[in-house]
Amino acid sequence: xxxxxxxxxxxxxxxxxxxxxxxxxxxxxxxxxxxxxxxxxxxxxxxxxxxxxxxxxxxxxxxxxxxxxxxxxxxxxxxxxxxxxxxxxxxxxxxxxxxxxxxxxxxxxxxxxxxxxxxxxxxxxxxxxxxxxxxxxxxxxxxxxxxxxxxxxxxxxxxxxxxxxxxxxxxxxxxxxxxxxxxxxxxxxxxxxxxxxxxxxxxxxxxxxxxxxxxxxxxxxxxxxxxxxxxxxxxxxxxxxxxxxxxxxxxxxxxxxxxxxxxxxxxxxxxxxxxxxxxxxxxxxxxxxxxxxxxxxxxxxxxxxxxxxxxxxxxxxxxxxxxxxxxxxxxxxxxxxxxxxxxxxxxxxxxxxxxxxxxxxxxxxxxxxxxxxxxxxxxxxxxxxxxxxxxxxxxxxxxxxxxxxxxxxxxxxxxxxxxxxxxxxxxxxxxxxxxxxxxxxxxxxxxxxxxxxxxxxxxxxxx
Amino acid sequence: xxxxxxxxxxxxxxxxxxxxxxxxxxxxxxxxxxxxxxxxxxxxxxxxxxxxxxxxxxxxxxxxxxxxxxxxxxxxxxxxxxxxxxxxxxxxxxxxxxxxxxxxxxxxxxxxxxxxxxxxxxxxxxxxxxxxxxxxxxxxxxxxxxxxxxxxxxxxxxxxxxxxxxxxxxxxxxxxxxxxxxxxxxxxxxxx
Numbered sequence: 001x002x003x004x005x006x007x008x009x010x011x012x013x014x015x016x017x018x019x020x021x022x023x024x025x026x027x028x029x030x031x032x033x034x035x036x037x038x039x040x041x042x043x044x045x046x047x048x049x050x051x052x053x054x055x056x057x058x059x060x061x062x063x064x065x066x067x068x069x070x071x072x073x074x075x076x077x078x079x080x081x082x083x084x085x086x087x088x089x090x091x092x093x094x095x096x097x098x099x100x101x102x103x104x105x106x107x108x109x110x111x112x113x114x115x116x117x118x119x120x121x122x123x124x125x126x127x128x129x130x131x132x133x134x135x136x137x138x139x140x141x142x143x144x145x146x147x148x149x150x151x152x153x154x155x156x157x158x159x160x161x162x163x164x165x166x167x168x169x170x171x172x173x174x175x176x177x178x179x180x181x182x183x184x185x186x187x188x189x190x191x192x193x194x195x196x197x198x199x200x201x202x203x204x205x206x207x208x209x210x211x212x213x214x215x216x217x218x219x220x221x222x223x224x225x226x227x228x229x230x231x232x233x234x235x236x237x238x239x240x241x242x243x244x245x246x247x248x249x250x251x252x253x254x255x256x257x258x259x260x261x262x263x264x265x266x267x268x269x270x271x272x273x274x275x276x277x278x279x280x281x282x283x284x285x286x287x288x289x290x291x292x293x294x295x296x297x298x299x300x301x302x303x304x305x306x307x308x309x310x311x312x313x314x315x316x317x318x319x320x321x322x323x324x325x326x327x328x329x330x331x332x333x334x335x336x337x338x339x340x341x342x343x344x345x346x347x348x349x350x351x352x353x354x355x356x357x358x359x360x361x362x363x364x365x366x367x368x369x370x371x372x373x374x375x376x377x378x379x380x381x382x383x384x385x386x387x388x389x390x391x392x393x394x395x396x397x398x399x400x401x402x403x404x405x406x407x408x409x410x411x412x413x414x415x416x417x418x419x420x421x422x423x424x425x426x427x428x429x430x431x432x433x434x435x436x437x438x439x440x441x442x443x444x445x446x447x448x449x450x451x452x453x454x455x456x457x458x459x460x461x462x463x
Numbered sequence: 464x465x466x467x468x469x470x471x472x473x474x475x476x477x478x479x480x481x482x483x484x485x486x487x488x489x490x491x492x493x494x495x496x497x498x499x500x501x502x503x504x505x506x507x508x509x510x511x512x513x514x515x516x517x518x519x520x521x522x523x524x525x526x527x528x529x530x531x532x533x534x535x536x537x538x539x540x541x542x543x544x545x546x547x548x549x550x551x552x553x554x555x556x557x558x559x560x561x562x563x564x565x566x567x568x569x570x571x572x573x574x575x576x577x578x579x580x581x582x583x584x585x586x587x588x589x590x591x592x593x594x595x596x597x598x599x600x601x602x603x604x605x606x607x608x609x610x611x612x613x614x615x616x617x618x619x620x621x622x623x624x625x626x627x628x629x630x631x632x633x634x635x636x637x638x639x640x641x642x643x644x645x646x647x648x649x650x651x652x653x654x655x
Contacts, residue, residue, distance in 0.1 A: 028636070035637045052489035059486040066481055069474040082620070088466040140643065141634035157634055164635055186635040190643050197644065202554050202593075218619040228592065228630035228645025235588045236554060246470065253619050257611035258490065260625075268633065271506065272574035275645060276625035277588075283622045284587055294470045302477035 011359035015332035016324075025161050025329050032160045033320040039269025040317060040373075046271070047261070056258045058377040061311035064216075064249050065301060071216035071249045072292065078219025082281020084288040089243075091295050096127035098291050099208065099241055103133050106239050108206045114223065114230045115139035116210025117155065117314055118243050118293055120336040121349075124208070135208065136200060138229035140193050147174040153330030153338065155316040156267055161329055164189065197229065207233035211244045212313065213259060214290075217252045220280045221290070224263060224273045234277050239287045246292050247301075247310040259313065262375040266315035296349035305386040309344050311376040316341075318370035318380065324363055333360065340370035344383040352391055361387035396435070418452040425450070494608040499572045500653055503606050506575025510628020511641050512649040522600065522654045526564065529598060529650060533561040536590050540583025541566060557589060562596030563646075568623075570606045571613045575628065577601060577651065578613060580621040588622055597646040599626075603655045 019025060044050050064071055076086045087102075089095035103111060111128070113119065113135050125135045125146075137146045144159040145152050148170040152158030159167070164184040171189065172178055175196050182192055209230070213222040221242055223230050234240060250259065264273045282288045301307050319325045319339030330338035334356045335346040343360045352358040361384050370380045393401070407413045421428075425448040432440045439445075451459075464472070496502050504514045517525045523544040530546045536557065537548025541564070548564060551557055566584035567577045577599055579585045591597055607613050617623060630645030641647065 032637050049490040052487070052491075055487050056490055059484050062484040063486060066478055066484055068478065069471045072471065072474070088470055090466045090469060094466060138644075139634070140632045144634070157637065159634060167635055186638040186640050189635055190632055190640040194643055201644065202558060215619065220619045226630065227632045227643040229643070231588070231592050231624065232644050235592055246474075254611075254614060257614040260614070261490075261610050270627070271509075272571075272576045272625070272627035274510070274627050274629065274631050276623075278619065278623040278625075280619055280622075284581075292470070294466075294473070298470060298473035298477055301474060304481075307477075 010334075011355045012328075012332055012334070012363040013359060015334065015356075016328035016363070019329045019332050020327050022329075024163065026327060028161055028163055029326055029329055032154075032157065033322075033326050036156075036269050036320045040266060040320065041269075043265045043269055043271055047265070053258055053261055054375055054377055057262050057313075057375055058311060060250060060255050060258060061247075061313075061376050062308075064251055065247065065307060065310055067251075068246065068249065068301065071251055072246060074216040075214055075219060075249060076292075078216065079281050079288075079290055082219050084219070084281035084290055087289060087291045089291055089293050089295070092122035092127075095122050095243055095291055095293050095295065096124055099124060099243065100128060100131045100133065102239070102241055102289055103128070103206055104131070106206050108133075110134050110136065110200075110204065111206040111208055112136050112138050112200060112204045112233050112237065113142075114207070114209040114225070114233045115142050115158075116208070116243065117336060118210045118245050119208060120152065122243070122293065122295060124243065136197075138197055138201070138233060139225075140190065140227060140229075143193055143197070144170060147171070151331055152336065154319060155314055155337070155339070155341075156319075161331070197232075201229075201232040201236060204233075204237050206239045206241070207237040209233060209240065209242045211242055211248055212263065213256065214244055214249050215251075215253050215256065216249050218280055220253070220278050222256065223277045224267075224275075225277075226268065226274045228275060231275055231277055234279065235284075237286070239289070241289045241291065243291045243293055246294055246297055247312075263313055263315055266313075266317040266373070266375040300345075300348045303348065306344065306348050306383050308378050309341070309348060309383060311378055312341050312345065313376060314341075315375055317373040317375065318378075321369040321373045322364075323367065323369070324365060328363070333363065335360075340364060340380045340384075341378070344378075344380055344387065347387055352387070358391045361385075361391060415452070415454060418454065421448050422451060490611075491609065492611045494573060496572055496608045499606045499608060500603050500655055502608075503570055503572040503575060503601070504651075504653060506572065507577075507628065507651050508575075510575055510631075510649075512575075512628050512651055514651050514653065516653045516655060519602075519654045522652060525652060526598070526600070529652070530562075530564065533596065534559075535598070536560045536563040536586065536594055538563075538565060538584060538586030538590060540585075552587060552590070554589065554593060557593035560594045562598060562648075563591050563594045564598045564600075565591055566600050566602075567605060569613050569616045570601045571608075571610060572606055573609045576613070577626045578617060579624045579626065580617060582621065588624060591624065591626075592645055595646055596648045596650070597626075597629075598650045598652070600652045600654055603653065606653075 141159040154160040568580040
């Protein structure tokens with residue numbers, strides 16, 4: 001995935017342990033997640049048919065995935081028929097190369113960008129920089145992250161970890177023209193961003209976007225946004241390049257009637273987001289390129305349990321209800337996809353060979369709040385448990401589990417083991433020694449009873 | 464093998480034998496709303512847009528009042544008795560204008576949304592984006608109750624812009640600020 005995150009060291013527990021020491025971060029996160037959570041609950045509660053919409057959303061995505069080959073070909077035909085160009089990219093490198101070549105053909109060295117998870121995932125900005133192209137993020141939060149030389153920490157509000165004073169400092173430090181006497185009022189900061197980007201929008205020749213949805217039947221792309229930076233990028237430049245994950249498809253035009261209700265309410269907690277743009281192929285004389293991105297998605301699709309993660313519409317409702325995310329923050333997940341969805345998506349897209357990725361399926365208490373909040377009913381706890389079974393455990397842990405399995409599988413062996421434990425119960429310490437202390441550092445070892453239940457039962461049955 | 468062939472082959476291998484699905488559409492296709500105009504006005508107002516409900520005959524006069532001295536972009540296809548505007552399609556011309564006056568293709572009561580499809584009286588997409596003030600006229604018969612009816616009325620071959628209030632951001636400590644890059648003021652006239 002993103003080259004930005006490849007260097008992220010450690011594992012989730014280590015990163016989280018560090019993050020929870022940061023009280024400012026925890027304050028920001030708690031305030032933000034609880035605010036959005038409340039807004040979402042209000043607007044979801046307004047719709048009497050929310051569960052029906054959710055069931056339809058889930059089924060539409062399952063149908064898309066079941067016949068993804070057919071819908072991809074249909075999408076390609078529809079876009080081509082409408083004057084657009086379609087490119088296919090197996091992985092991040094191939095996608096970055098395609099985008100780089102398309103930009104080179106225009107002769108431009110600067111491009112504007114709409115916030116897009118897919119391009120973050122493939123590390124597009126860094127790849128373009130290496131080819132001498134500067135990509136300017138235009139979403140306010142992405143701008144804060146980019147100017148602050150920082151990492152996003154939330155899917156929807158990437159600068160959720162920054163407060164207004166920090167943002168003002170970043171603007172004063174990094175913007176060429178800052179309005180005089182800039183305060184830390186959100187209105188003043190937004191105005192500074194408007195001025196900073198205005199000229200760039202009006203003169204840019206090439207834009208890069210992702211998409212929230214693609215409609216196979218019609219070849220239409222859909223982008224939801226709030227600020228108008230998306231419309232600026234999608235409308236004004238002569239060339240538009242959209243990099244979209246292959247799972248973003250919807251079979252039919254009418255399917256939007258479901259997702260345009262599910263996404264805004266789940267995501268920003270609004271009845272509708274301020275702006276949604278839809279376009280089909282080349283419109284108003286614009287040169288349009290669609291890059292269809294795999295980058296591990298077909299591997300996820302091959303997993304019967306894990307494939308449901310591809311239903312995700314990146315609303316981030318699961319982040320906002322997650323007790324683990326609320327305390328650890330987005331950076332601890334070491335991926336552009338944080339929170340519960342990140343804990344199942346990242347290990348599947350990247351594999352679980354690194355210490356970090358192997359630790360992600362454990363970044364959860366399995367409370368299930370994410371499943372309940374998910375507008376496409378992804379059973380995140382189910383996938384987490386399935387992935388835990390697939391993680392390659394340490395040899396000592398595997399040996400321990402094999403021994404436990406050998407004993408627990410046979411009632412004679414279990415009875416013997418229980419009697420042995422009972423006999424030496426006084427010798428068992430409250431805290432385990434050596435590496436086993438990792439278990440008892442955070443929990444008590446259960447007391448061993450004088451007599452096992454089985455023996456007690458046997459004795460009383462006889463009596 | 465090309466990337467296209469390889470991705471399609473991997474997809475086919477991955478889903479071979481997976482169960483078929485059917486889509487349950489038990490959600491509402493339309494809502495029983497007794498006062499579409501009232502609900503639409505209330506929901507647009509929630510986004511802190513300015514809303515006026517005006518009898519059709521009084522619309523031209525009201526528009527003239529609202530436009531006042533502003534130098535407005537007025538696309539072709541609007542009624543002849545509406546305020547005259549300046550032309551302009553280049554980015555510099557649009558940036559220099561004070562605002563834009565348009566009609567719309569459809570409006571949604573439940574979500575307070577206006578949809579433009581670049582048809583007559585709506586102009587190109589840039590015309591409703593670059594100027595800082597957007598004055599939009601919605602006819603009562605263009606208002607539908609919910610999202611499904613709007614989707615059914617729209618033509619995907621046209622570029623569509625769904626507008627729900629003025630541009631906004633909540634990126635700084637989740638404080639909503641209206642007016643970032645799109646028109647900072649949205650004023651809606653509902654013609655009844």
